[in-house]
Amino acid sequence: MRVIITDNCIGHWAAVYVAEKLIEAKPTKEKPFVLGLPTGSTPLPMYRKLIEFYKAGIISFENVITFNMDEYVGLEPTHEQSYHYFMYENFFNHIDIKRENINILDGMASDYRAECKRFEDKIKKVGGIDLFLGGIGPDGHIAFNEPGSSLSSRTRDKELTTDTILANSRFFGGDTEKVPKLALTVGVGTILDAKEVLIMVNGHHKARAMYHAVEGGVNHMWTVSALQLHPKGIIVSDEEACGELKVSTYRYFKDIEAPNLDIKKLEEDLYRR
Numbered sequence: 001m002r003v004i005i006t007d008n009c010i011g012h013w014a015a016v017y018v019a020e021k022l023i024e025a026k027p028t029k030e031k032p033f034v035l036g037l038p039t040g041s042t043p044l045p046m047y048r049k050l051i052e053f054y055k056a057g058i059i060s061f062e063n064v065i066t067f068n069m070d071e072y073v074g075l076e077p078t079h080e081q082s083y084h085y086f087m088y089e090n091f092f093n094h095i096d097i098k099r100e101n102i103n104i105l106d107g108m109a110s111d112y113r114a115e116c117k118r119f120e121d122k123i124k125k126v127g128g129i130d131l132f133l134g135g136i137g138p139d140g141h142i143a144f145n146e147p148g149s150s151l152s153s154r155t156r157d158k159e160l161t162t163d164t165i166l167a168n169s170r171f172f173g174g175d176t177e178k179v180p181k182l183a184l185t186v187g188v189g190t191i192l193d194a195k196e197v198l199i200m201v202n203g204h205h206k207a208r209a210m211y212h213a214v215e216g217g218v219n220h221m222w223t224v225s226a227l228q229l230h231p232k233g234i235i236v237s238d239e240e241a242c243g244e245l246k247v248s249t250y251r252y253f254k255d256i257e258a259p260n261l262d263i264k265k266l267e268e269d270l271y272r273r
């Protein structure tokens with residue numbers, strides 16, 4: 001696992017990484033690049049930077065297919081807190097992606113099981129996900145794989161924990177009653193099947209989850225720890241999220257990734273390619 005500890009530029013770093021991958025892959029209609037995408041406040045700066053790179057003509061999403069990680073059950077796509085709304089508002093409306101290449105679970109589907117199966121089948125049909133991007137909750141959940149989720153789970157419906165409902169109530173005017181109690185989410189197994197996985201971890205409130213992701217054992221109570229089983233897993237964090245790591249662990253990753261931490265230089269290199 002790579003651990004990139006940035007100086008408050010998680011999203012920027014992730015955007016440069018995605019852009020590099022897109023430039024390298026040179027996607028075509030026949031061989032598109034497949035991205036797994038998250039919502040949440042952490043990835044917002046990444047989306048802003050990707051839009052900037054697109055507008056500067058460095059990257060295009062014309063031959064990119066996307067699959068979103070999760071969606072609340074019972075929110076219309078027009079609801080401001082639905083992940084459909086979030087994705088169009090913050091990303092899709094600003095880039096050249098084809099509408100038919102966007103895949104988001106339908107939280108209004110009458111048959112969840114069929115909807116989740118359709119989603120998994122579609123991922124397989126396009127050849128799997130090349131790069132899955134994600135964030136985590138303070139309880140270490142990836143997508144909506146709450147503590148106790150099977151580490152080989154597939155896309156399905158999931159009851160949200162009180163912790164998550166409380167954490168996400170900030171988007172619903174602080175009213176926990178307004179937060180949906182159920183979500184559709186890709187499974188941990190679905191994420192681990194991707195060729196690469198990049199998880200963004202921010203803030204002091206996620207330091208314990210970061211500890212479990214990097215130093216704790218693989219454990220279904222901290223589903224982000226499943227990343228340890230992936231051959232190409234990357235965690236991109238800020239300094240605050242490292243508060244529970246051993247000094248030696250922190251120093252090790254800072255040291256070996258030192259050449260990859262100068263974000264200004266990384267971005268300049270990108271513009272030069």
Ligand SMILES: N[C@@H]1[C@@H](O)[C@H](O)[C@@H](COP(=O)(O)O)O[C@@H]1O
Nearest residue numbers: 040041042070135136137143144
């Ligand atoms: N289902 C999403 C997760 O996929 C996301 O990682 C998490 C973190 O959100 P934030 O980045 O706002 O802390 O929020 C929700 O629970």
